[in-house]
Amino acid sequence: MNAASQSASPWLGMLALLFVAMFAFAFLRAEQQWQVAALAAVGTIGLLLMGRSNMRRIESSWAAHQSSMQWTAIVLSAIVIFLFREDHFALLMIATVMLFSVACLGLNVQFGYAGVVNFAGAAFLGIGGYTAAMLTARPGIPHGFVILVAGLLAGLIGSLLILPLLRTRGHYAALITIAFAILFRTFLEVSDTFGGPQGLKVSGLRIFGWSFNDNIETPWGGEYSFYLNYVILSFLLLGVAVMLVRRLEYSWLGLSLDAVRIDETAASVFGFDVARWKIVAFTLGNALAGVAGAVYAMMTGFVAPANFTLAESLILVSIVILGGVGNPIGILPAAALVLILPEKLQAIQEYRYLLFSLFVILVLLFRPEGLLPRRMRVYAPRWRSP
Amino acid sequence: MDPSLLAQYVFNGAMLGIIYAMVAVGFTLFFGVLDVIKFSHGDVLMVGAFTGLTTYLALDAIGMKSGPLMAAGAMLCAMLAMAALGAAIARWLVLPLRNAPPINVLLITLMTGTALREAVRLFYPAGANPKPFPNLLPSAALPLGDFALRTDNLILLFVGFSAVVIVHLLVTRSKLGLAIRAVAQDAETAQIMGMNFRRVVLITFALGSALAALAGVTAGLYYSEINFGMGLLLGVIGFSAAVVGGLGNLYGAILGGFLFAALQTLGAVWFTVPAYKDVFAFAVVILLMAWRPTGLIAERSAERV
Numbered sequence: 236m237n238a239a240s241q242s243a244s245p246w247l248g249m250l251a252l253l254f255v256a257m258f259a260f261a262f263l264r265a266e267q268q269w270q271v272a273a274l275a276a277v278g279t280i281g282l283l284l285m286g287r288s289n290m291r292r293i294e295s296s297w298a299a300h301q302s303s304m305q306w307t308a309i310v311l312s313a314i315v316i317f318l319f320r321e322d323h324f325a326l327l328m329i330a331t332v333m334l335f336s337v338a339c340l341g342l343n344v345q346f347g348y349a350g351v352v353n354f355a356g357a358a359f360l361g362i363g364g365y366t367a368a369m370l371t372a373r374p375g376i377p378h379g380f381v382i383l384v385a386g387l388l389a390g391l392i393g394s395l396l397i398l399p400l401l402r403t404r405g406h407y408a409a410l411i412t413i414a415f416a417i418l419f420r421t422f423l424e425v426s427d428t429f430g431g432p433q434g435l436k437v438s439g440l441r442i443f444g445w446s447f448n449d450n451i452e453t454p455w456g457g458e459y460s461f462y463l464n465y466v467i468l469s470f471l472l473l474g475v476a477v478m479l480v481r482r483l484e485y486s487w488l489g490l491s492l493d494a495v496r497i498d499e500t501a502a503s504v505f506g507f508d509v510a511r512w513k514i515v516a517f518t519l520g521n522a523l524a525g526v527a528g529a530v531y532a533m534m535t536g537f538v539a540p541a542n543f544t545l546a547e548s549l550i551l552v553s554i555v556i557l558g559g560v561g562n563p564i565g566i567l568p569a570a571a572l573v574l575i576l577p578e579k580l581q582a583i584q585e586y587r588y589l590l591f592s593l594f595v596i597l598v599l600l601f602r603p604e605g606l607l608p609r610r611m612r613v614y615a616p617r618w619r620s621p
Numbered sequence: 622m623d624p625s626l627l628a629q630y631v632f633n634g635a636m637l638g639i640i641y642a643m644v645a646v647g648f649t650l651f652f653g654v655l656d657v658i659k660f661s662h663g664d665v666l667m668v669g670a671f672t673g674l675t676t677y678l679a680l681d682a683i684g685m686k687s688g689p690l691m692a693a694g695a696m697l698c699a700m701l702a703m704a705a706l707g708a709a710i711a712r713w714l715v716l717p718l719r720n721a722p723p724i725n726v727l728l729i730t731l732m733t734g735t736a737l738r739e740a741v742r743l744f745y746p747a748g749a750n751p752k753p754f755p756n757l758l759p760s761a762a763l764p765l766g767d768f769a770l771r772t773d774n775l776i777l778l779f780v781g782f783s784a785v786v787i788v789h790l791l792v793t794r795s796k797l798g799l800a801i802r803a804v805a806q807d808a809e810t811a812q813i814m815g816m817n818f819r820r821v822v823l824i825t826f827a828l829g830s831a832l833a834a835l836a837g838v839t840a841g842l843y844y845s846e847i848n849f850g851m852g853l854l855l856g857v858i859g860f861s862a863a864v865v866g867g868l869g870n871l872y873g874a875i876l877g878g879f880l881f882a883a884l885q886t887l888g889a890v891w892f893t894v895p896a897y898k899d900v901f902a903f904a905v906v907i908l909l910m911a912w913r914p915t916g917l918i919a920e921r922s923a924e925r926v
Binding site: 346352396398399402403404405406407409410411413414415417418421422424425545546549552553556585586588589592593595596599600603 | 652658714717718721723724725727728729731732733735736739740743853854857860861864868894896897899900903904906907908910911914915916
């Protein structure tokens, strides 16, 4: 660490978080098209004006005061969520962003840490969703267990790809996941058991008799949107996933994964079991996607092959790239940008894939490490170099 | 099996095979010179097919009557336009990322493909709907037992084969091909020997993309329909074919193309639900990759450490 972080005050980071929260609130609240467009413009211009050096300072402030920043972020998110307690659409968006972030964290472990490409992320979301659809149709299976099974099953089905993935590299490995993504979608479309192109209905989540699909009646007579249930659940899931991924990154597991990604040959010379780490990362990532997929399916109430195409997988990969490969913190804003902006800005709804692909092209050309690049690990935040 | 039915399957398989092989040859050429996968290839094919359709409409509007001439015009225009598009993609999107991780190149070309696909869907008149492609070639059928061999398909098969053979001769016999192979083997040494690296790369991309355009128009004439999404699956199939055959190897690409067509045809025969043919073909591709990780005809050079 250098002089910049010594002077990093916690207030700078907290102020930045506050701004992010206020911006998110305003953006979700905006209803008129011109408001959305104006906010998008303000956000872009603000980021541009702030420049890279100020970004660095904010980031080092976050890095230097991790635990207080975490609590600030949690409290601010809770406030924002609470402010939208009656707004179905905003809550749906928030939950979607958080669930997709969980899936992208999984991809991040695979691709950002272990260097295993996965162009079938949406297929693993789909495995989770279809597991939820099949199991919730049978009474008597506790839904908490269903979510768990969805994750396990996604990991298990992913393990079918492990042998070919371990034997191949680079483009050859990419082809295997792409082939799997197409195979999965085609299979669902022609299979009668899984409902064909129309897909299946999924019943809402119910844990310990608490139905997630009923509006919450408050003791003082008000009613909160039922999506609040899912938002809280996805918030918890995201918290667990972020914690898991952070712990993983900072442990010797993360170091091993990095070694495998950066140079397989050198890693195996130094005694790392390359195959083992790739399997760990791939299975863990798919399991995270499966869990997210199950909750997402229960929230939206149906699953269909059209939601789990190669194009959707590409959107997941793009979120990871945009956020900054290997940086779990960048995923949330990237997911929000990719998922919410087209929903809010109706004018670009029709053009969203076009604009979005052009945007990713520009990022790859001019900022190939993503919007928030991954930083070197800091094992001891308070450590000062002499 | 009934011989005429068998002949029908073999002929359809050959038709698919030649289309796939044309796409796969492009992939393998690009990988050869630059070690990159240009994933927008399938969508370049689709834009080529739409260029062909537009050319036909224009020729029709100025009063041209002869079908085969219009078909030739459509093919030629599509090939020229796509050669330019392919070179432009290489110049502005692929070459700048030469030193970036390969995954970035894969991603940027995937996104270019998406942009092309969306642009056609949004901006081509009624581009979201499938477009009927006119039957330009003489469609008289030669009856062989119960199986009718259509002349237009025979012509398409012949054109496709000649195109692949011409590209093969170009790469193995001509001075340009020598330059392409030199750059493929060792770009730095080739540059030291005075080859214009950028020019060779751009010409290679133009060549591959022109072949894709031909494949697109062929697919349009064969299926009598084109749509904005046709490139995605054809691109992935072409990529699979090139990879299964062994990237960077022309014979491998051709072999892979026909192998994939054979798998699809077999899948269509074996399964009662014909749609399972793609599931079957892609599953076999995954298994083949597990068995021969660098393709059936493996890369010659040892892996660089």
